[in-house]
Amino acid sequence: MLRPEVALRIGARLSGRGIRAVLADEGQVLARSTGEGARAPGSVVRELSGLAPAPVRSVTFDISDPLLDAARRDADPVxxxxxxxxxxxxxxxxxxxxPTLRSFVAHxxxxxxxxxxxxxALAPLDLPAAVEAAHGARELGLGAVAVIATGAVGAAGHERAVAEAVLEAVPxxxxxxxxxxxxxxxxxxETAAVFNAVLLPAAGRLVDRCRRAAGSLPCWFATSDGGRVSAERLRALPVLGLEAKWAMTLLGAAALHGHHTAAIVARSDEVCTIGEVRDGLPQVAADLPGSLGVRLAAPQPVLTLVGRETFAAHRSRWLPGSPEIPAVFTDGDEDPATVGAACCPPTAWLDIVVHADTTDDMRRRQRDTEERARGMLALSGAAPGxxxxxxxxxxALSYVRAGTYxxxxxxxxxxxT
Amino acid sequence: MNRPRLPEVLTVAELAHHGPLGRATMLAAAQPDGPVHHVALVSDLEQVGGCRPHTALVLHMPAAQGGWALESALRTAWERGAACVIGPAEATVNRSAVALAERLRIPLFIIDEDPAQYALDLAAAVAAPGAARAQLAARCAAAISEQSSLRGIVGVLNTELPGATVALVGEDGRLLAGRSAAVDGDVSVPVPDVDGRPWARLVARLGAPSASAEETVTTILRLARTQLAANAARPRLSLARRGAQERLLLDALLTDEPGNEAERQAQELGWQLAQNVIAVFVRPALGAPAVAPEVATAGVLAGWYEEFGDQPLVPHQDGWVSWFADTDARRVCAVLRRRLPKVRCALALTAGLGEPGDLRGSLHEAALAASVGVRGRPGTVEYFGALGPRVVLASLPQEQLGPAARSVLSGLLSAPDGEVLVQTLGAVLDCGGSTTRAAARLGVHRNTVSGRLERVRARGVDFDDPEHRLAIHVACFTLAGTGDAGRDAGA
Amino acid sequence: MSEVTIEDLPALAAGAHLLMSGAGQADIEGVLHWVSALLAEHGPVPLVRPDDVPEDTVCAAVGLVGSVTAQAELPMAGDEPERAVRALEARLGTQLGAVTVLDTATVNALLPVAAAALLGLPLVDCDGMGRVFPLIHQTSYALAGVPLTPLAAVGATGDTVVLDAADERAERLLRAAVNVSGGWLFTALYPTTTGTLPRAGIVGAVSRALAVGRALLDAADVDDIAVRLAAQTASRVLGTGRVVDLEHRTRPADAHYPAHPSSIVVRTHAQPVRSIRLEAQNELLLALVDGALAAAVPDVICLIDPHDGSVIDIEAVTVGREVQVVTVPAAPVWHTPQGLALVGPRAFGFPIRHPREGRVRHPGEVRS
Known part of the structure; x- marks a missing residue:
């Protein structure tokens, strides 16, 4: 297919001390590069930029591996x-x-x-008690606090008020x-908020490192829903990037095979990981347990794990088998996650509860929410329009007031970019 | 045999076309040819289960409230053999309901009016099918009268007759207008020409044959007859007359000393004969069905003019003659090869081309080339200059060789399928003895060819003997060329 | 006599999830964690048949009334069961000798175990629904004439409600209280004696939920689930396919039922392709296969993920998702004329007969 213009982007994955990156135009890989060590990201990005036949529009980093490492190894409790x-x-x-989550919580x-x-409101907010708790956390030498108010998904006032009071009292x-x-x-x-709090220092360091490596190029970060966010947003909400690896793998495998919709089977030595890409986005769901085994409110790819032999014996059970959803197989040799990072689009995800008395009212609330999501895209570098x-x-939510959606x-x- | 007369019944398609269903929005059109015997207004889903077969179900809220209710109604309607389901505008119609209607082949309509009143209208139409048909007949009559061509008239019939396809077929079986799918249809109405002689038939294939639908269609086909005959007569008559006149003129021109009068007439007709021309002799392919000469001439002339415009074509001997004011025979040959197969007529045509020259000379060569051409596939065009050694065969005095050939092959010709055996033998010899290629050329199985050869040998024709072989081949060639052994050999 | 141990809890939760008939399960890990801690502290809870205890033993059904999603957002404080039961005892003027179950679906299979552990009482292997229904008077208890009230309810805010009312009034009054208490109330209701339970309760409901849960957890794959589930409950698979449509408010809402109706359309994979339409309002209520009623409330209709065998909630259904549609027959009491009048399709606003009611055969039927 002829594209009106090339859109060259760099996708890069940080892993351990190493970096793997590609220069790609959608699913077309023009060049690959790898490196190791503290300076590797910068030199890899420069090398790929130098090879590019046209200006490189941006670089997107998948930092899910170092984030997970940080959570598993050197996390400070919160x-x-x-x-x-x-x-x-x-x-x-x-x-x-x-127990995993409890291990991160010291207070x-x-x-x-x-x-x-x-x-x-179910009860008046007790701000003095919140400030007192913050002092208690600080006295234990903790650097961050995760605030979770019941009902905050629909009314965030109490969380914001606590944040204001705490920051004023314990800056x-x-x-x-x-x-x-x-x-x-x-x-x-709570899981998501605690992970954010735990990962703040690591995310800050990683984001800074990537931005330096990107130099003058616009710099984005891959997220678990198959999209990308700005450095500022990932720094504040690192949990969004925690499961980016699989989202990028699915996207990249589909792009490499030129599909917008596909079932992806990623084969490793013993296990097949199966996911789906639809219309250029991985299929995701909220409340899945991710790599850390704790259910998370943030969206993550829906993955099915099957033994390689079981898969080989019962392929049809795992694949949709419809011609609109071709199956794509990847062995990881081509490192599809870097390609996914190079071509991931800006995305937005909202999961909220609203109350509407009439169908029109519900549709209006739905449209408002859609508008909000569109608005959020601009922050991730969406092409206007x-x-x-x-x-x-x-x-409709079950067993509550009719009209709760x-x-x-x-x-x-x-x-x- | 007396067929019991069925009560008059309208189909869903008829009701949609010229009845109250025309006001409804059709969402699923599957099986519109089902008859509608009854109309039921249903406000409770359980009533659907009580409906009689061939009922048009008009759903009233709440029987159509919610997508599930509509689907349930469709399903029960299907189980009960209902004719169609008609829902109110407020009904929740979604993709899955429409898909289900299509899958179950239950027509689904939505109306934007009071279901009760609508059901009454529909019931009135179903009870008096004559009224609806009269309305249709009036509409068709008006539309037909505005048409001035065969195609136009048959087109009206195809558009207006619900669930039927219509064709106009000549007495020779040729499709004159309309859809070929209708040619063997259920309803056939003879269409005489202006003089009352048989000329063609209007044939209709019904989507769902029934006595009542047959009657409606027959009535409307009859309406179209007069207009068809009037439109058909003009060009056909003039073509036949023109052909006869021109044949005489050409014969006169080909005599040793054509008179001044003939040359003047030729000039009037725009025939360019003064300079070099390339003559073309057109003949029906061997094996083409026998058609009365005057019918064939009219058909071939009509088809020729349609394809070649003003290029003359004149009946001559057992074919037709044309000539091109051109000196490049190969170019003319290419044009003919491309366009001769496109000539629409009942006969498959072949042609021969002469070398550029005066008409008489060129025509002589064209006739020789044509005598080779007729042995080829329909559409074959042979150029005299490209015949090569075959010119010998083309020049054989076939008229004189005929009796000798018949005598040589009398053993074969006396068989009931003698002509078939002669043609098969000729094909095998033409193909150098290959039964496979001969079978392909004749369009039959190789075993059939082998079987026929066995019978040929059994009748004492020893074509394997080198001394007899050439003579037998020539005899076969001659008989095939004179048409004595050329008919239906492959059938 | 048997008991409910910590090891039983995952199976009980899994079985209870399926018996939701598709209603939102939300996150019950918090409740599971809490009940496990209680059993670890207090030991296993005795699970008794009604005739294992003296027939004049006073008992009451306990459970959460309201939304499990709301409960996931607003977790229990932990003292609600005790407070509710004490408030009911104070109103009755007598102490309970056993607790029984309102419905063995979602957290309501687990919370009576918690209540029994906290109060030191045996749990009667019996419930009033055998699954979940949206209204608290849609129980076999009510069908047998056991009064719904007095009832006592306690919410996350700590407020206590004690109600005396006729069954349907009680439902509406309690629903109003639920709506202003954060979406749920822990409730003790249907006070009676264990002697009435053999005729008023669905005896063996807790064991059944456990058996269903074990079938789900022990199965090797989704086909194995179908086999095991059919062996335990005579369940049927209606089809496996992809969700092609989600619709909302496809029917007029009945003001008495919380939440609004919606529909799910599944296109099956196997040839011939069929369309399965699921009608939901809280739970999945009807399943129509190509327009023909294949299953209806009170039978359980649920969705199972064909890949991993997990139960899918209506709230989690998205267009494009693969599902297997399964139906599990309800307890026999619900297939009686009185049972179907209370919880059959007509009770949920569907003007059709339940398949068990048989169809009126009409003369001259042309197709079957």
């Missing part, structure tokens, strides 16, 4: 502050069910406050708010 109408009576309910407190799903403490990632479910948002809503669903909107656009 404090958790829940905002609830009543504190839990037992440790099992006060804490998080995941925990609950203060009165929070909203219901319809945005009504050296960094605050991560659960509603910034979004999603329904206090524990899943190219925004499209890839997915927009409204699901969960809205999920996914938007994407063509990258400008």
């Amino acid at each position: 404090s958790v502050l829940r905002v609830l109408p009543r504190p839990a009576h037992t440790a099992a309910l006060a804490g998080h069910p995941s 925990r407190a609950a203060v009165r406050g929070g909203h219901d799903l319809f945005g009504t 050296e403490l960094r605050v991560c708010l659960s509603h910034e990632v979004g999603g329904v479910g206090l524990l899943m948002r 190219s925004e499209r809503i890839a997915e927009s669903t409204a699901t 969960r809205l999920r909107v996914r938007a994407t656009a063509r990258a400008a």
